[in-house]
C-alpha cells in the first residue's frame with residue numbers, strides 16, 4: 001500500500017509562515033546551507049525535529065578529510081575516494097568534493113575553528129583507505145561536536161535565520177512536480193503549521209535507526225528519504241548501507257562508535273585468542289575499507305576461531321590514547337573498560353547511507369524547487385562505499401553549493417495544495433515500540449552485511465504485510481510518523497538490494513558474489 005502523504009488536510013487552514021528558503025535539518029549540511037543563504041541576504045527558516053544539536057553531525061568523532069597537509073592534493077584525495085567507491089562514484093562530484101572541500105575547510109579555519117594541533121601545527125590523522133594523513137579533528141575524538149557548535153553559534157547570531165527547534169516535517173507541499181514548502185508539527189505544543197518557501201532544502205541525515213544495531217542517534221529515522229519518495233523524487237542506490245566495523249559491543253551499553261581513527265593511530269583487531277586476523281582476509285589489514293573489515297569480523301566469528309572480537313590499544317602509548325581519544329576512553333571506563341589496559345569488545349553496526357535522493361551537482365532533485373544535501377542525498381561522491389571522514393565534508397560542500405541554485409528559483413505564487421490520503425478505519429491497537437523493534441530486528445537479520453534472494457524476499461513479504469496496517473494509520477505524533485518513514489526506508493533498501501544482483505562495496509549478495517560490468521545504479525520512484 002502506498003500513500004503520498006502521512007496526513008490529510010488543507011494546509012491553507014493552518015497558521016502559515018513564508019520564506020525564501022526552508023531548510024529541514026540542523027546537521028552540518030543544513031547549517032552550512034543556512035549560513036550560505038543568510039550571507040546572500042535570503043530569509044531562511046530552519047526547522048529541526050529535536051534540539052538544534054541533535055544530529056549525526058554532533059556525534060561524529062574521527063574528523064573531516066581535506067587535502068591540506070603538505071604533500072597531499074585534492075587529486076590524491078579524489079583518487080582514494082574513487083577507489084573505495086568501487087566504480088559507482090560520479091567523478092565530477094568527487095572532483096568537486098575534494099577541490100571545493102579543501103577550500104571550504106580552509107574557510108572554517110580562517111573563521112577560527114579550533115581543530116586539534118600538535119606542536120603548533122594542525123594534526124592530521126590517518127584513516128582506512130586514505131593514502132595520506134588528511135583527517136582534521138577536534139577535541140580529540142569529538143570533531144562533530146566542534147563543527148556543530150561552531151556552525152550553530154554563527155547561525156544563532158544571524159538575523160536572516162529563523163530557527164525552529166522541535167518542529168517535525170511531516171509532508172512536503174508539492175503540486176505539478178514542484179515543492180512549495182512543508183507541513184510541520186510543533187512537537188512542544190502539538191500544533192501543525194504550514195511553511196511556504198520558494199525553495200526547500202532537505203538536510204535530514206540518514207536512517208541508521210532502521211537497523212537493530214546502529215551508531216546513529218535517535219533522530220536518524222530516514223524521514224528525508226521517505227518525504228522525498230512520497231513527493232515523487234527519484235532515490236538511488238538505497239541498498240548501499242555502510243556498516244561500521246567497530247562499535248562497542250556490551251550488553252546494555254549503547255552501540256557507541258569506536259572511531260576508525262583509533263585504528264588509524266595503530267589499534268589492532270584481535271580474536272578471543274589475542275590473534276591479529278585481518279591480514280588473513282585482506283592485505284590492507286586493519287586499515288582495509290569499512291565493508292571489508294565488517295565482513296572479515298563476521299567471517300572470523302563464523303570460522304569459530306572466536307566468539308568475540310576486540311579492538312586492542314594496549315600496545316599504544318597511554319599518553320597518545322588519552323590525548324587523542326578522551327571521549328571513547330570516558331565512555332568505555334563507564335562500563336569498566338580501561339582502554340589502555342583492556343581490549344574493547346566490538347561488532348559492526350549500521351552507520352551510513354551512501355545512497356539517497358538523486359540530485360545533480362547543485363543538490364537539485366527530480367522535483368523542482370526541492371534540493372537535497374548531506375547524507376539524505378545521493379550526489380555520487382560515495383559510490384558503493386564511503387571513504388572515512390568524507391561525509392562531514394560532503395555536507396559542508398554540497399550544503400553550500402545547493403544554495404546558489406536554490407536562490408535562483410523565482411518567487412512562487414501562493415497556490416492551494418491539499419494533502420490527501422485514503423480514509424482508513426483503525427481495526428486494532430498498535431504497539432509502536434513493538435513494531436519498531438520488530439522492524440529493526442528484521443532489517444538486521446535480512447538486510448545486514450550479507451544478503452541473499454531468500455532473505456530479501458522474506459523481508460519484502462514481511463514489510464508488505466506491515467505496510468498494510470502501519471502506513472494505513474493516521475498518526476498524530478512524531479513517533480508514529482517516524483515509524484512510517486522507517487518502514488518506507490526499509491522498503492527502499494529491500495527493493496534496491498533485490499534489484500542489485502551483484503556484490504559491490506557495502507552491498508554483498510552471497511548468491512551473486514561477483515561484480516556486474518559496467519557498474520550501474522538502482523533507482524526507485526513512487527508513481528505520483
Ligand SMILES: Cc1cc2nc3c(=O)[nH]c(=O)nc-3n(C[C@H](O)[C@H](O)[C@H](O)COP(=O)(O)OP(=O)(O)OC[C@H]3O[C@@H](n4cnc5c(N)ncnc54)[C@H](O)[C@@H]3O)c2cc1C
Nearest residue numbers: 025026027029049056057062063169205374375389391392
Ligand atoms: C557516531 C558517528 C560518528 C561519525 N563520525 C564521522 C566522522 O568522523 N567523519 C565523517 O565525515 N562522518 C562521520 N559520521 C557520519 C556523519 O556524521 C554524517 O553522515 C553527517 O553528519 C550527516 O550530516 P547531515 O547534515 O546530512 O545529517 P545529520 O547531521 O544527521 O542532521 C540531520 C538533521 O535533520 C533533522 N531531521 C531529521 N528528520 C527531520 C524531520 N522530519 N523534520 C525536521 N528535522 C528533521 C535531525 O534532527 C538533524 O538535525 C559519523 C556518524 C555517526 C553516527
